[in-house]
Amino acid sequence: xxxxxxxxxxxxxxxxIGGFRMPEQRREVHGMLGYLPQSVAFQExxxxxxxxxxFGRLSGLSEDEAEQRIGEVLGVLDLSDVRNKKIVELSGGMxxxxxxxxxxxxxxxxxxxxxxxxxxxxxxxxQFKQVIKKLAExxxxxxxxxxxxxxxxxxxxxxxxxxxxRVVSVGTLDELRSxxxxxxxxxxxxxHDSGRWQKLKSIKGVKDLEQPSPDKLLVHLQSEANVDEIIxxxxxxxxxxxxxxxxxxxxxxxxxxxxLKYVGEGGRx
Numbered sequence: 020x021x022x023x024x025x026x027x028x029x030x031x032x033x034x035x036i037g038g039f040r041m042p043e044q045r046r047e048v049h050g051m052l053g054y055l056p057q058s059v060a061f062q063e064x065x066x067x068x069x070x071x072x073x074f075g076r077l078s079g080l081s082e083d084e085a086e087q088r089i090g091e092v093l094g095v096l097d098l099s100d101v102r103n104k105k106i107v108e109l110s111g112g113m114x115x116x117x118x119x120x121x122x123x124x125x126x127x128x129x130x131x132x133x134x135x136x137x138x139x140x141x142x143x144x145x146q147f148k149q150v151i152k153k154l155a156e157x158x159x160x161x162x163x164x165x166x167x168x169x170x171x172x173x174x175x176x177x178x179x180x181x182x183x184x185r186v187v188s189v190g191t192l193d194e195l196r197s198x199x200x201x202x203x204x205x206x207x208x209x210x211h212d213s214g215r216w217q218k219l220k221s222i223k224g225v226k227d228l229e230q231p232s233p234d235k236l237l238v239h240l241q242s243e244a245n246v247d248e249i250i251x252x253x254x255x256x257x258x259x260x261x262x263x264x265x266x267x268x269x270x271x272x273x274x275x276x277x278x279l280k281y282v283g284e285g286g287r288x
Contacts, residue, residue, distance in 0.1 A: 020164060024054045024131055036129065050079060053127035057134040059118035063107035067098070067117055070106060071124060078125035085124065092120045095150060112143045119147070123154075130154065132163035136170050148174050172274040182282040195277050203246055204270040205253065207236040213261035222256060224249045234265075 021027035022034050025045040034041040036048045061070045068089060075085030093099045096116050101109060109117065115138060122130060132151075136144050151174050155161050165171050171178060172192060179189045188195055216236055220228050224244030229237045240249055250267060257264055272280075 020131060020133060020162070023129075023162065024052065025049065050125075051128040053122035053125065053130045055118050055122045055130075055132045055135055057137065059114050061106045061114065061117065064105065066103050066105055067093075067109070068102045070117070071121055074121040075124045080125055088124045088126075089120075092123050095123075096120055097146065112139045115139060116143065116147070119150070128158075128160060130159055130161045130163075132161065134165055135163055136165065136167060144170070168274040168278055178274070180278060180281050187281050192274060192277070195274075195281075196272055203240050203244075203272070205238040205240065205246075205250060206266075206268045206270055207238065207253065207257070208265040208267075209234050209236065209257070209262050210265040211261075211263040215260040216257065216262065218260060219253060219256050222249060222252045 022030055022041060023036060025042055025048065028042040037051050039047045041048060065073075071089045071092075072082070072085050075088060076082065080088060089102070090099070093102055096119060098113065098116055098120065101113060101117075106114065106117070115135070119132075119135065122132075135151075136147055139147060148170065151161055151163075155174075155176070161174075163175075175192075177189060177191060178195060180187050180195070188198060190198065212234065216230065217228070219225065219236075219238065224241050225238055226241045226244075227239040229239075231237055238249075238253060240246065246269065250269070254264060254267065
């Protein structure tokens, strides 16, 4: 990430962004890049408008262009009412949103976000993620890092897993699951339990079977199992055993579970 935004110049290998080589052509790269660091730092005596105007001008916008974009971006982020407030008067969450505003001022093709959702309240987190999704839909490439894996799963179309500074795998969540052979589980809620569900353990592809509550069964499948065939066999088996089924739900591993599969319990990212 530091290489992409030009904060690290001494590195091995080659880095090209939009066809431009870093760090030799960082000026061209900076014209297409927006960056939100993990810790947003504005001079507290400035107003939001003053701070954003400075960043807009540094990004190559004219004063009129910056004035227009400040209004547009603050409107998108629901910050119009703090435009003339001083930075020192803002909450941590609002300051973080102003940080995103400065990264968006010049309509970058590439947006780099370092832990963008850290410290935000639930409403702000939701809004941030909606903005990120909309930007991606409109063609902006977004590269962001986060240790909050549920947030990654909510917005990312491709995910890279790091372990001790090295990329161990890249892909969609489904691809990451399938590559590691992370198995699925099936949750079955019963309206009537005949008490004979243990017989389902003999179905091919069933790894384990448990009853976490009187009306619920949790069936763990082997990683290479054919999920559709097993679910069909489970339904048929339960009905033949005299049980009645209220619902059947396929439970896939969460991104947290997949991550731990790749790096191991206690692994450091």
